[in-house]
Amino acid sequence: MLDRIKACLPSLAPAEQRVAELVLSDPAAFARQPISELSAQASVSKPTVVRFCRSLGYDGLADFKLKLAGSVREGVPFIHRSVDSDDKVSDVTVKVIDNTVAAFLKYRNEASTYAIGKAVDALLGSCQQRQRIEFIGAGNSGIVAQDAQHKFFRLGVHTIAHSDGHMQVMSASLLRTGDCLVVISNSGRTRDLMDATDIARKNGATVIVITASGSPLASAGDI
CATH class of the missing domain: 3.40.50.10490 (Glucose-6-phosphate isomerase like protein; domain 1)
Structure with missing residues (x-):
């Protein structure tokens, strides 16, 4: 999730960038603090904090903080490991499964339910019509x-x-x-x-x- 915020940073408005930098500086604290404190620390308005969350595809601040807290608390327990030519069958099996699990957990922590909902509505509309x-x-x-x-x-x-x-x-x-x-x-x-x-x-x-x-x-x- 933090990697996603870093990647989107250049495309955000200046005020939203300050919110992003606040998240990146201390994700755990951001997930705990109320919007009044977050807006004060980033020197932005409360609506700007919400706009930042929606710019990243989340429903709002509550949805963003929920995903952020899960990402910080659990993280991704596995990192991508390449399969080497001298690996044993057991090593290859573990690496492939670990990489797959890491990819799923990363997506779970970063997925935007708001965007997924909009996509479902669009596809359903096309199907029904x-x-x-x-x-x-x-x-x-x-x-x-x-x-x-x-x-x-x-x-x-x-x-x-x-x-x-x-x-x-x-x-x-x-x-x-x-x-x-x-x-x-x-x-x-x-x-x-x-x-x-x-x-x-x-x-x-x-x-x-x-x-x-x-x-x-x-x-x-x-x-």
């Missing part, structure tokens, strides 16, 4: 997009997945208001995905982005 839902991604993210298509198919929802850059851009040009485009990218910097996102939004479609915090793509979508 029989509008188009498309998933796009490049490389390994393209495989994730295809898996999402399969998951929706099992629910009886027709969707499309594209991993080819040209098809992504061409398909985005056909999207309209009420349609949903879900863009999946690990780096958040793939040119074709950026172009498809821009085209889809200009056509009125809702763009949901799943990518790295602080990346160009993270701020390019609607959700």
Whole structure:
């Protein structure tokens, strides 16, 4: 969660940056203190503290402090460890499982329930109105997009997945208001995905982005 705040720091307004710096200086204290003390210490208004939390995708201060407290209290007990060529089978097993657990815990502590709720509403709206839902991604993210298509198919929802850059851009040009485009990218910097996102939004479609915090793509979508 703290890594996410650091990544988003340059894109925040100056007043919100002061709140971010207060969080980073002592996360545990921030999670305990009332909004009046937080605003005074950061030399900002109370609404600015709330805006900072929402800028990061949280419902408000209470939601942010709850996630922050959990992150500080529990942290992520495992760090990413690379698999080496001389590792034993038991070592590889432990490393792979530890890395997976660390990724899930990191996501749990940083996930924005507000953004997830908005994404669910958008997808549900498109489904109920029989509008188009498309998933796009490049490389390994393209495989994730295809898996999402399969998951929706099992629910009886027709969707499309594209991993080819040209098809992504061409398909985005056909999207309209009420349609949903879900863009999946690990780096958040793939040119074709950026172009498809821009085209889809200009056509009125809702763009949901799943990518790295602080990346160009993270701020390019609607959700």
